[in-house]
Amino acid sequence: MTQKLSFADAIREALDLKMSQDSDVILMGEDVAGGAEVDHLQDDEAWGGVLGVTKGLVKKYGRNRVLDTPISESALIGSAVSAASTGLRPVAELMFNDFMGVCFDQLLNQGAKFRYMFGGKVKTPVTIRTTHGAGFRAAAQHSQSLYSMFTFVPGLKVVVPSTPADAKGLLIAAIEDDDPVIFSEDKTLYNIKGEVPEGEYKIPLGKADIKRSGSDLTIVGIGKQVHTALKAADELAKRGIEAEVVDPRSLSPLDSTTILESVEKTSRLVVVDESNPRCNVATDIAAMVADQGFDFLDAPIKRVTAPHTPVPFSPTLEDLYLPSSEKIIAAVEEMVGETLTTA
Amino acid sequence: MENTEVKKSSINKGHGLWMFRKMVQIRKFEDSVHDIFARGDIPGFVHLYAGEEAVAVGICAHLTDQDFITSTHRGHGHCIAKECDLKGMMAEIYGKATGLCKGKGGSMHIADFEKGMLGANGIVGGGPPLACGSALTAKVKGTDQVTACFFGDGGNNQGTFHEGLNLAAIWKLPVVFVAENNGYAEATPFHYASSCTNIADRAQSYNIPGVIVDGKDVVAVYQVAREAVERARRGEGPTLIECKTYRNYGHFEGDAQTYKTEAETKEHLAEKDAIQRIKQYLTEEGIATNEDLETIEQEVEQEVQDAIQFAEESPFPAEDQLLTDVYVSYPTDGGVA
Numbered sequence: 001m002t003q004k005l006s007f008a009d010a011i012r013e014a015l016d017l018k019m020s021q022d023s024d025v026i027l028m029g030e031d032v033a034g035g036a037e038v039d040h041l042q043d044d045e046a047w048g049g050v051l052g053v054t055k056g057l058v059k060k061y062g063r064n065r066v067l068d069t070p071i072s073e074s075a076l077i078g079s080a081v082s083a084a085s086t087g088l089r090p091v092a093e094l095m096f097n098d099f100m101g102v103c104f105d106q107l108l109n110q111g112a113k114f115r116y117m118f119g120g121k122v123k124t125p126v127t128i129r130t131t132h133g134a135g136f137r138a139a140a141q142h143s144q145s146l147y148s149m150f151t152f153v154p155g156l157k158v159v160v161p162s163t164p165a166d167a168k169g170l171l172i173a174a175i176e177d178d179d180p181v182i183f184s185e186d187k188t189l190y191n192i193k194g195e196v197p198e199g200e201y202k203i204p205l206g207k208a209d210i211k212r213s214g215s216d217l218t219i220v221g222i223g224k225q226v227h228t229a230l231k232a233a234d235e236l237a238k239r240g241i242e243a244e245v246v247d248p249r250s251l252s253p254l255d256s257t258t259i260l261e262s263v264e265k266t267s268r269l270v271v272v273d274e275s276n277p278r279c280n281v282a283t284d285i286a287a288m289v290a291d292q293g294f295d296f297l298d299a300p301i302k303r304v305t306a307p308h309t310p311v312p313f314s315p316t317l318e319d320l321y322l323p324s325s326e327k328i329i330a331a332v333e334e335m336v337g338e339t340l341t342t343a
Numbered sequence: 344m345e346n347t348e349v350k351k352s353s354i355n356k357g358h359g360l361w362m363f364r365k366m367v368q369i370r371k372f373e374d375s376v377h378d379i380f381a382r383g384d385i386p387g388f389v390h391l392y393a394g395e396e397a398v399a400v401g402i403c404a405h406l407t408d409q410d411f412i413t414s415t416h417r418g419h420g421h422c423i424a425k426e427c428d429l430k431g432m433m434a435e436i437y438g439k440a441t442g443l444c445k446g447k448g449g450s451m452h453i454a455d456f457e458k459g460m461l462g463a464n465g466i467v468g469g470g471p472p473l474a475c476g477s478a479l480t481a482k483v484k485g486t487d488q489v490t491a492c493f494f495g496d497g498g499n500n501q502g503t504f505h506e507g508l509n510l511a512a513i514w515k516l517p518v519v520f521v522a523e524n525n526g527y528a529e530a531t532p533f534h535y536a537s538s539c540t541n542i543a544d545r546a547q548s549y550n551i552p553g554v555i556v557d558g559k560d561v562v563a564v565y566q567v568a569r570e571a572v573e574r575a576r577r578g579e580g581p582t583l584i585e586c587k588t589y590r591n592y593g594h595f596e597g598d599a600q601t602y603k604t605e606a607e608t609k610e611h612l613a614e615k616d617a618i619q620r621i622k623q624y625l626t627e628e629g630i631a632t633n634e635d636l637e638t639i640e641q642e643v644e645q646e647v648q649d650a651i652q653f654a655e656e657s658p659f660p661a662e663d664q665l666l667t668d669v670y671v672s673y674p675t676d677g678g679v680a
């Protein structure tokens with residue numbers, strides 16, 4: 001059985017399910033409930049997160065388990081990490097991934113390293129839900145895509161869902177996972193709708209998904225860029241090229257097998273990643289394929305990414321900043337050495 | 344804690360009228376942005392300063408273009424009080440090439456270093472360490488420049504606030520920390536999020552003066568700010584001023600504000616309205632007549648309309664602007680690696 005849910009609703013459903021099953025699962029973050037200690041406010045009128053994703057959960061689970069924090073991200077992330085290593089299974093919401101700048105130590109030097117530094121004797125089952133992505137006209141400090149930075153860090157797992165169903169299944173897996181997981185949601189996807197399995201539904205971390213199959217070309221897309229890749233694939237099909245679209249879904253661990261198998265079949269690879277190009281996930285995947293799948297390739301690998309700039313505010317510039325299906329098609333044309341025209 | 348007994352009689356005409364004009368500019372500018380945003384002509388999101396005018400204006404009345412301010416996500420009022428150009432601001436908020444930051448920054452990142460305005464800030468708590476930096480520049484260079492650091496009741500719970508106060512205190516940096524306590528950080532009340540009764544109480548831990556003032560009364564803000572700015576200029580170190588205030592609009596445009604009470608909204612928007620109060624003060628003290636003030640209001644109305652027209656008629660940035668201004672210099676073009 002499935003139901004049609006928005007991306008935001010699917011996330012809320014995953015949280016609800018895990019909270020109902022496991023009393024160690026708590027939510028914490030800025031205004032995840034909203035209106036703390038406002039006497040006249042009914043809990044169902046509370047914000048439920050700045051974008052409303054956790055709305056309603058405080059009414060169901062109470063303020064002991066849905067905790068509004070002060071604007072103190074170091075205390076938020078640090079306490080979530082340590083609560084995790086001492087017996088809870090917290091889901092901490094970092095409103096925008098950009099704010100990781102405030103509190104990164106608590107992950108980078110603390111939570112991510114506990115397991116290794118302490119000789120494999122400690123578990124830190126914390127999930128950090130956060131948002132990334134441009135297109136919201138939110139400018140340089142609220143629009144970055146930093147999942148590439150988190151992927152860089154040994155000890156962190158990193159998940160970037162692209163559909164409502166994946167969001168639900170992956171978030172449940174992330175919460176159940178015994179390692180620290182960054183669950184990074186593209187804020188411009190919250191309203192997209194899709195069929196989502198009801199009840200228990202879990203997608204293992206480290207398992208890519210083929211969102212469209214094709215034999216001529218592989219396009220790996222990250223998060224929202226899966227949709228850009230699918231749009232490009234539709235366009236390419238009109239020009240006689242069948243693209244396969246692979247969604248890694250989790251960046252760490254990365255399902256390199258599925259990517260390599262696809263490239264083996266298609267002999268061509270484009271990676272679409274909204275994060276800035278230096279040391280990003282596109283570069284990482286390109287290097288992996290160059291290293292392990294060189295013999296499969298008939299053409300150089302192409303990366304379609306944001307440029308090496310901060311995110312601009314002006315809508316005209318922000319639209320140029322983002323990857324697009326046009327940019328993907330241009331990359332494919334470069335790769336095949338000809339201009340593609342509709343058949 | 345020092346209690347401030349405000350002597351209201353010592354504001355000269357020039358300062359009084361300047362403050363009135365600036366407060367009216369902020370109010371009209373923000374009311375207009377509210378309307379334009381509602382029509383959908385402004386991209387992204389905006390945080391409006393209406394209701395809090397007395398804070399920025401009462402503080403900046405003592406600053407020149409040589410002095411610095413750091414600001415917040417709710418920065419339009421600080422910019423106006425620091426004499427940023429209304430046209431350049433409005434164009435920036437529209438994302439136009441003629442904006443103060445060429446449309447690259449937007450509402451949350453308006454800056455004008457020539458006016459000593461070091462930038463609105465999208466990161467809550469971003470300001471205090473930056474204020475220490477500009478104050479350090481002044482101190483090392485031996486100038487008498489002062490930095491005013493604005494932040495909210497939410498911002499005072501960031502580690503950066505505490506680090507900034509401590510650093511400014513031990514180095515006796517010329518900073519005036521200005522807490523704008525409007526009662527809420529987004530939908531979270533101050534009394535829940537902060538362990539202190541007053542933000543000013545926190546000054547004690549850092550051995551600096553902490554002052555509470557009615558932030559809806561520009562004359563009162565002006566008086567305490569004078570003392571703090573003078574103290575900073577004399578090299579005696581920072582002061583923390585807590586201004587009790589209220590934001591007239593929601594956290595951002597579109598906020599249903601269910602956490603507010605009707606009584607407080609009524610109190611602040613009507614009885615305590617900062618602009619009505621300065622009007623009353625200026626006329627009662629014989630500093631200005633109602634006609635003088637009406638003339639100023641009309642002039643400001645025109646300025647704001649001109650700013651809107653300027654913004655609307657300005658072009659969006661050219662495409663090549665995407666890749667410029669990342670560095671001062673860079674051996675390649677700074678484009679895609």
Ligand SMILES: Cc1ncc(C[n+]2csc(CCOP(=O)(O)OP(=O)(O)O)c2C)c(N)n1
Nearest residue numbers: 099417465466467495496497498527528529
């Ligand atoms: C580091 C960081 N955390 C959270 C936010 C999201 N945020 C923006 S404004 C705000 C509330 C700020 O409250 P306060 O400091 O009281 O300022 P006010 O909005 O009341 O002027 C929050 C939580 C942010 N921009 N930066």
Ligand SMILES: [Mg+2]
Nearest residue numbers: 495496527528
């Ligand atoms: Mg506030």
